[in-house]
C-alpha cells in the first residue's frame with residue numbers, strides 16, 4: 605500500500621451519532637426527540653438520501669471531505685460510533701471522556717456496528733448515541749475521534765465498572781483526597797475506613813484500620829456500631845448500657 609492510500613485509509617473515519625430521519629424521511633431528529641435541529645454541520649452535498657435507507661447520520665473525519673462534517677448513510681452500514689452518557693457529577697467512569705462543552709461523558713466504540721446495534725450498545729452502558737448541539741461539541745467529538753487507536757488496539761476496553769467516586773469520603777486529607785477517576789485514596793483512610801478505596805469498616809468492626817470489634821451487646825439483629833466511634837447503632841441488648849453497650853446494668857464491665 606502506498607503512503608497516499610495508507611493516509612487515506614487511516615484518515616477515513618466515520619462514526620454513528622444520534623441523528624436520524626428514520627421516522628420521516630428528510631426530517632432529521634436527535635434520537636427520538638421531536639425538536640427540529642438547532643445546529644447542523646452537513647458535509648457538502650449532504651444529506652442526499654442516496655439510497656432508500658440513508659436515514660442515519662455519521663460524523664466523518666474523511667480525507668477529501670470537509671473535516672468534522674456529517675453525512676446521511678445507510679443505517680445498516682457497519683461503522684464505529686460514539687456514545688454519550690449524562691452524569692450527575694462532573695466525573696466520568698474510567699474510559700469515558702468528560703466534555704466540558706456539554707457536561708456529559710463521551711466514549712468511542714471501535715466495534716463496527718449498524719446504527720441500531722450502536723444505539724443498543726450505548727444503552728447497555730447507560731448511554732445513548734452522541735448528540736451535537738453546537739460547534740464546540742462538534743469540535744470536541746472530532747478531537748475525540750482523533751484519539752482513536754491510542755489505547756483501544758481495535759478492542760473496546762472493558763472497564764465499565766464504575767470505580768470512580770463522586771466524593772472521597774473515608775479518605776484522609778484536607779477535604780478528603782482521592783483519585784476521582786480510580787477512587788483510590790492517596791493519603792490513607794480516616795478512622796473507621798479501610799483499604800485502597802477507604803471503604804467503611806465491614807463486619808461490625810470499627811476504629812483505626814477497622815481493628816476493633818463492635819460490642820457483642822449492641823442491640824438490633826445486626827449488632828452494628830458506628831465505624832468511627834464504636835457506638836452501637838441500635839441501642840443495647842437487654843441488660844447492657846452505655847454508648848458502646850459494654851456495661852452491664854448492675855455496673856459490671858464486660859469489656860471485650
Ligand SMILES: [Ca+2]
Nearest residue numbers: 625653658659
Ligand atoms: Ca433519509
Ligand SMILES: [Ca+2]
Nearest residue numbers: 652653676677
Ligand atoms: Ca448521504
